[in-house]
Amino acid sequence: MIPTYIIAIGDELLYGQTLNTNAHSLSKMMTDVGFKVIKHISIADDKQTILDTLEQMAKVAKVVLITGGLGPTKDDITKKTFAEYFNVGMRRDENVLKHVQSLFESRGRMMTQLNQAQADVPTNCKVIHNALGTAPGMWFEKDGCVFISMPGVPYETKNIMQQEAIPRLIEFFKPPFIVHKKIQTVGVPESMLAQNIEEWENNLPPHIGLAYLPHLGRVTLRLTSEGKDKQKIEKELEEQVKKVLPLLQEAVYGLDDETLEGVVANLLKEKKFTLGIAESCTGGHTARTFTQNEGASQFFEGGIIAYSNDVKMKILGVKLDTIVKYGAVSQQTALEMAEGVRKTLGTKIGIATTGVAGTGGGTDEKPVGTIWIAYSDENETVAKTYQLTKNRNLNIQLTTNAVLNLLRKKLIKI
Template sequence: MEQNNKKSAILISVGDELLIGQTINSNAAWLGEKLLAFGIEVVEMITVGDNKSHMLRVLHESHQRAELVIVTGGLGPTRDDLTALVLGEYFQKNMVFNEEVFSWIKAFKMAQKKPVNELHRKQAYLPEDFIYFRNLAGTAPAMVYRDNGTIFVSLPGVPYEMKSLMNEYVFPWINKKISRKIFLTKTLHTAAVPESEIASILSDFEDNLADGLSLAYLPSLARVKIRINSRAVTEEEAKAALTKAESKIRELLGDMIYGENEDSLEGVVGRLLMEKKQFLGTAESCTGGYIAQMITSVPGASQYFNGSVVAYSNEVKMDLLGVKKTTLINHGAVSEETVVEMVKGICRRLKVENAIAVSGIAGPQGGSPEKPIGMVCLAVGNVENQVVDTVYLNHNRKLNIEKSAFLALNMLRLFLQRP
């Protein structure tokens, strides 16, 4: 295995469609994640259009800095597919007809019962002295070349073709060529606490992290992911450091953490309900069934979820959930008093041990000085005990619905975790 002073990777994504937003660059995200797990850190992701001079410049800059350069896109048979030509020009290689690659293309088209045309023949004109890997999912092969301590990999831009080639050929090949450290990660999920507050709690811990450890904060709607990164020479060292760091973070954050890695909040709530052998029902007004949709997105939800009532009107709140008319007159539909009665009503109606109820003003119209747009009342519990809260969100209807649903599910999680 060769040693190299360059210890990083650069990803180059080729295509005008990426620059104009017509296509989302999912390839770069997938490669970044997989390379990190492989022990290779991606230091830069570059998107470049179908322009020869721009592509040559980006190749030259990446050549000076990275041990591994992966180029995706631009290997098709049309005139705007320039990657093979540009790589040939950059490395001063002749474009030659590759009989083996052409036989792969013919076999692929034959399996599809489709003819080979001149454009497919053009795809077989490739830079000499490269290594080629067969693409079983398409016509463009993977191309590999090594120069001055840098490995260049060129892959088709179609995501499933790229992933197949990386897993089948490229990762095993570069594993023999690149010296890499062990890199392990663990992601912890927190709910309903701002990033700044979490960072403040972890500040002293983060200041004293051991060598090879680092934290990353990834905030999104009503939640923050905390990624723990552990680098070491051996897997045992990396795992030990990761476990120790995770234990301390869990101690500091407590029940702010609801899960790890691939966990979802709705999945965690489902597991808690199954552990208790209890059922859940939801009574939703402003969220319009969104909470029920989240719950039922988890396979096996029928083991703990009985159903939902979308009580959008006051009549439905009264007729199906038993909300008192006096409660609605005195406090309004958007009130803590109303959602408490909704919790009790849905528990009785669906014969469940646990319930979520939500009523609010999702916006962008309908608010008042006393009850502004974005005001949402949340309640969880059962007939005997309820926990209630009021949150004030913003004027974005879609975000208000999504955030209300997430916060309500988190309230139920905390309710179920009580001793």
């Protein structure tokens, strides 16, 4: 076991102004590669507190990951505190300086004295390259314990970990292999999945762990095992996956790190189908879910966010009569939106969402959480309805999930 502690530095965390997502993502990354996370600690931007914490950690940890407390302005004192803790001076790192300069040049901005000082590091550290930002990561060693300091900006931290810190930590500590196999499901509640696979679960060998990880209408089943022989562990887990897949049937959309939107995108690319999206209640979230990933332009022609009834009629060709008779949140409107976006944009497939996302806008007949989604291709146009939650953002995300799942089920059949 390699005991790992995760420290976050920042008054803003203790004031409750910033949510500490780094502890969460670092824990996941470290657990995945066989380190044992013992504790998360968040502390203030205060020299003595940082010194005390480092001292305590050095007694119990093999790895200490520290996020935050680095940045160009005066509230950041972390680097000097490290120098004091390790009893060393500071030096200006030429490579970091060049990197900071190039970042500023590429953004067409002028560097200040403060920015130049970002290249100053304690003399005993190995610099860890921060490709996405100006504050470098730093690797320190003392009495067999490794301290890694990284900036607090989550996407910088994540990138430093994936690209630099984790490979070096694995090289340094050679942790046991932890192998995870994941089965990604959607549309079936956790308790029902558990019922369907109960017998298989009861027969799992005790050294294989099973976790249900639910998230927004999707449930990940994760099998975990560890040891020195990676191939043997992988083979054993793959055999268990093979056994359980038939019990889960079409709830399964993918394996390991596949995402629902990624699986749907791949199906569309393979079949060379184009997609058009008409969104009312999801307000751009469904399109955004596809376009966040590179390569969306291979199948995604475009989307119409038809927030007003006017746009539903003018651009999508929804009939005034339909809206008057059934309302904007109705099976009929959803059907006409899906067909309308397919025809207007000239795509193979059209999908549509309309609903009462909330928080307000509900009626007795159509309470908050009433959602219609629709799918249209040249052969059929179909709609489904859901009664979701009272929470606006949750409803938006669950609706996008539902329409992606409807699209997936259609695509695997045509």
